[in-house]
Amino acid sequence: MLAHLRNGHPYAQLAAGFGAGTTTAYRYITGAIDLLAALAPPLREAARTASARRLTYPSPCRSSPSLRPGGAPTGRLLWASPALPGAVHDIRAARTHGIIETLTSVNLPCWADKAYRGAGGTIRVPYRGRWENLSAGQQARNRSHAKIRALAEQAVATLKTWRLLRKLRCSTTRITDLVKAVLTLHLSSAA
16 A cells, blocks of 8 residues: 555556455555545644644744744644545635634634635735835745745645655545545654
8 A cells, every 4th residue: 555655556566566456456455545544633633733732933023933842833744634626716625624713713823825815713824915015024924924834835745755646636535535544644654
């Protein structure tokens, strides 16, 4: 199963390598993926985990994150949302999955991009406008905001290290299970 997820080897190649039938390889791999996907944490649990850490974030007036005993922010994966069919705007997906309400209920701030303008709750977005038209304070806050958001990009990059997730050619229900299985493996290796 790891060879399939990590390297994207097709079922036929894995079956030949292990001296099994393609159908057998398919059943074993999908069964393991389904099991791992079921172990992935739900949104509320991930939000509570992140909220309990209460990480210190970069100050808008400093050029680097301030590190305190509570820890420094990291780009660690905590949760993966189910895939939605078709092209869905980010804010609509967040509302569909209840992300904004969940983050607000545990009072967990979230630094998002400009696409989340008007999301409400604890969602923070950068100032809008051309860089030269922003005040020095707004520019400093946008720089700080970008540094925090870069951590989320590190988490996305973690997903891209799994070759199978780079070019998915399956239904959205299968994509959800694959990503949640990878998340479970990631969380178990980080523990």
